[in-house]
Amino acid sequence: MILPHAVAEFCANVEMCRLTEQVVFSDPCKISEYNCWTSPYLDGDAEAIRNDNALKLEVAELKSMYILFCEKTQALIHGDLHTSSVMVTQDSTQVIDPEFAFYGPMGFDIGAFLGNLFLAYFAQxxxxxxxxxxKEWIMNTISDTWNLFHKKFTSLWDIHKDGPGEAYLHEIYKDMELRELVKQKYMIGLFHDSLGFAAAKVIRQIFGVGHVEDFESIVDPVKRADCERCALDFAKSLFLLFRNFI
Incomplete structure (x- = not known):
């Protein structure tokens, strides 16, 4: 159960959230002084994004889920998670740079991390x-990221099934079959959210402010643009299909 005072503690982070909202959901879909891309090779692709109404409808739904904490306060999330935020050793994992943290949709963090991995894949x-x-290792890591999260999250759900949470009260969902159905529906929704946010992150990293080194380190701009276009086409397809994934 998310306590109101915990949400209130992070409401002061509204300016950082507004910045994320701008660079992830707004700027790539319009002309903005902060946008940049591999020009002139992706000029037509940038214009196509700005004119893609189907894509903008999906972006609007994701944005409404994210904006101003109000629609999906599912968990305390990092808010700017990417592969460089995760410090890993054989014995521990630490996540750094939490200045964008707030209570919001869990899929935003998961999607951001997956989006970074998709970008790395297409840059190779x-x-x-x-x-x-x-590339095969990256794809396995993408799969493992979701599968291990799913396993850990649903395991904790089962352990705390009769805990203080109010969304799925034990006295209502104590029937095992019903509990499994509602858990499955929740996880499918979370998976869809994650894929949508991943697609938005890929597009933002190609056309918005701040790019990834995976692409920036490709010296030949034509080759770089070709790789970015492959990532872009994947993200656009994901935007149109992600709600159908199970």
Missing amino acids: DGHANDRKAY
Whole structure:
């Protein structure tokens, strides 16, 4: 159960949230002084994004879920999660740079991390040496990220099934079959949210302010644009299909 005082503690972070809302959901869909891309090779692609009404409808729904804490305060989230935020050793994992933290939709963090991995995957063909094995590792990491999160989250749900949470009261959902159905529906919704936010993050990193080194380190701009276009096409397809994934 998320306590009101806990949400209130992070409401003061509204300016950082507004910045994320601008650069992730708004700027890539319009002309903005902060936008930049591999020009002139992606000029037509940038214009296509600005004119893609179907994509903008999906962005609007994701944005309404995120904006101003108000629609999905599912958990305390990092707010700017990417692969460089995660410090890993054999024995521990630490996440740094929590200045964007607030209570919001869980799919935003998961999607942001997956989006970073998608970007890394599509960038590999722009580098000189053979990256086939590394691309396969990235895809396995994407799959493992969701599967391990799903396993851990649903395990905790089962452990605390009769806890103080009010969304799924034990006296209402004590029937095991019903509890499994509602848990499955919740996780499918969370998976859909994550894919949508991942797609938004990919587009933002190609056309918005602040790009990823995976692409920026590709010296040949034509090759870089080709890789970015592949990532963009994937993100656009994901936007149109993510609600159908199970």
